[in-house]
Amino acid sequence: xxxxxxxxxxxxxxxxxxxxxxxxxxxxxxxxxxxxxxxxxxxxxxxxxxxxxxxxxxxxxxxxxxxxxxxxxxxxxxxxxxxxxxxxxxxxxxxxxxxxxxxxxxxxxxxxxxxxxxxxxxxxxxxxxxxxxxxxxxxxxxxxxxxxxxxxxxxxxxxxxxxxxxxxxxxxxxxxxxxxxxxxxxxxxxxxxxxx
Amino acid sequence: xxxxxxxxxxxxxxxxxxxxxxxxxxxxxxxxxxxxxxxxxxxxxxxxxxxxxxxxxxxxxxxxxxxxxxxxxxxxxxxxxxxxxxxxxxxxxxxxxxxxxxxxxxxxxxxxxxxxxxxxxxxxxxxxxxxxxxxxxxxxxxxxxxxxxxxxxxxxxxxxxxxxxxxxxxxxxxxxxxxxxxxxxxxx
Numbered sequence: 001x002x003x004x005x006x007x008x009x010x011x012x013x014x015x016x017x018x019x020x021x022x023x024x025x026x027x028x029x030x031x032x033x034x035x036x037x038x039x040x041x042x043x044x045x046x047x048x049x050x051x052x053x054x055x056x057x058x059x060x061x062x063x064x065x066x067x068x069x070x071x072x073x074x075x076x077x078x079x080x081x082x083x084x085x086x087x088x089x090x091x092x093x094x095x096x097x098x099x100x101x102x103x104x105x106x107x108x109x110x111x112x113x114x115x116x117x118x119x120x121x122x123x124x125x126x127x128x129x130x131x132x133x134x135x136x137x138x139x140x141x142x143x144x145x146x147x148x149x150x151x152x153x154x155x156x157x158x159x160x161x162x163x164x165x166x167x168x169x170x171x172x173x174x175x176x177x178x179x180x181x182x183x184x185x186x187x188x189x190x191x192x193x194x195x196x
Numbered sequence: 197x198x199x200x201x202x203x204x205x206x207x208x209x210x211x212x213x214x215x216x217x218x219x220x221x222x223x224x225x226x227x228x229x230x231x232x233x234x235x236x237x238x239x240x241x242x243x244x245x246x247x248x249x250x251x252x253x254x255x256x257x258x259x260x261x262x263x264x265x266x267x268x269x270x271x272x273x274x275x276x277x278x279x280x281x282x283x284x285x286x287x288x289x290x291x292x293x294x295x296x297x298x299x300x301x302x303x304x305x306x307x308x309x310x311x312x313x314x315x316x317x318x319x320x321x322x323x324x325x326x327x328x329x330x331x332x333x334x335x336x337x338x339x340x341x342x343x344x345x346x347x348x349x350x351x352x353x354x355x356x357x358x359x360x361x362x363x364x365x366x367x368x369x370x371x372x373x374x375x376x377x378x379x380x381x382x383x384x
Contacts (some may be wrong), residue, residue, distance in 0.1 A: 018251050027253075053290060056307050057236045059211045059283025060255035062263055067287040076288060083284055087276060090252025095272050097246055098264040103277020107379055116379015117245040118238070118329035119350045120372050124248060125322035129315050136311035137347050146312040153223060165223040168313060171264040173215075173376030177302050184301070 006081045011072055012039070013066050013085030018093075020062060027062045031069075041073055062086065141179050145172060200267050200274055203234070207259050207278035214255065219244075220314050221255045221279075222321035225262065234266040234279065241325045248368045255279060353378055 016034060020027045028051060035041045036149055042050075047065075054064030063083060070082025104110050137143050156162050210224040225240050235243075236249035239262075258352055263275025328332075329350055336345040357371050378384070 016375065020251050020253070041293040049213075054287070056215070056303065056310075057283060057286050057290060058213060058215050058287070059280070060253040062253040063223055063256060064283050064287050067284050068291055069372035071288055071291040079284065079288055079291075083280060084259065085282065086378055087252075087256060090256050091273065091276055093252070094246065094257050095264055095269055097250065098261050100270065101242070102247075102265070111379050112380045112384050113376040114238075114242050114245070115329070115350075115384035116353070116375040116377070116382075118241040118325060119353045119384070120357050120368075120375035121241050121248075122242045122322060122326050122329050123354050123361065123371075124244070124368055125318060125325060126358065127361060129322065131314045131318045132311070132318075136315050142308070142312040145309060146316045149313050150320050153317055154323045162334070165227055165317060166209060168223075168317070169213045169215060169310065172309040172313030173306040174309070176307065177305035180305035180308050181301075 006072060006077055009070055009078050010081040010085040011060070013082045014088045016066075017086040018089035025063065031065070033068065042069060046072075145175065200271060202232075203271055204274045204368060207275045208282055208287035210259070211255075211279040212282040215310050215314055218228060219254060219318045221258055221322070225258060226321060226324055227285040228262070231359070237324055237330050241328055244325070245372050249308055249372050272363070295334055298342055347384075350384060 016027070016030055020030060028047070029034045032044060036044055036047060047069075050065050050068040051061070054061045054068060057064055063086060066086040067079045071079035074081065078088065090143055101110075105114075137146050149172065151170065152159070152163055153165075206224075206228055210221050214224060222240070222244075225235075225243075226237065227235055229240060230233055240258075242281040243252070243258050243261045244263060247254040250257060255275075256279065259275040259279040260272045264272035267274070330347055332347050333345070336342070338344075353375065357375065360366075361368075361371060363368055
């Protein structure tokens, strides 16, 4: 992997990082234009695969996809170049905003503005939950899991013990494997009986 | 220095366990806020707004912002690196075994459970934001009147934004800007 190629990867993803608002799927059309149409680094089908994997591995989806494409093009060094590239713009922008807010947050006008903005944030979260609901809560098991974990988190203030979020994530994954395996097995047993 | 190391480790944990995109980092941020007091619940709500209005993925933006609030520029850089590191390692491994990972029954099974868990935690985080934005507990504690518990103008704004988003499909940035103006004009 020569240096020029790494630099190209870094620069490409640095540009992509600066124009991706909203992260995740907002990135797909931009990647399609930059990587598939313009540079022919990858195909649309591969890109979709990277997204489906980036979505179901831990961490930020956009970052996972950057790492993936970088790895495919330039191994470990390429993966790092693409990932750091993607991070560059957002880090700089947020540092400037954070520095600004730290100095001006006490101003009354800024406080009123953010009180208004927080209302909007509530709605954005509700929208995100509604959007994800259809794909996630699909049967009684997933509904029960949703309700239990929601209750544990939302009412953690009045509960005697606080279950760490990491423990909840691990339990949910393990339960998912357990229930789907048992279901497959009983479906398989039933099929076996039908054949007899 | 040990505080910065602590920050990196907490964000690495967040990167490792937050499955399902940026908002999935929220329960971990609330945990950090409660446990270590690096930032307040109101700060988290502000971070969400800042992240939605700037480029980059929300999870990255939140780690940079929270890191800066805790440890300045260096804190912002380190927290972001901490968040990204576990996923980089995991993707590098998976990239080698792509085909086998994609159709794995156990991976699918895990996601059957992880998806509802992830949105349950995001919904609970929404309750936390609502507690800051839509209700006024101190006014209620003073008067004991249920009507004082809710900030009615905030709830009205929330309903209007909800309907507006459904009908108009504008970018969230526009609604955030409108809310900021409404907040200033009506003195939220």
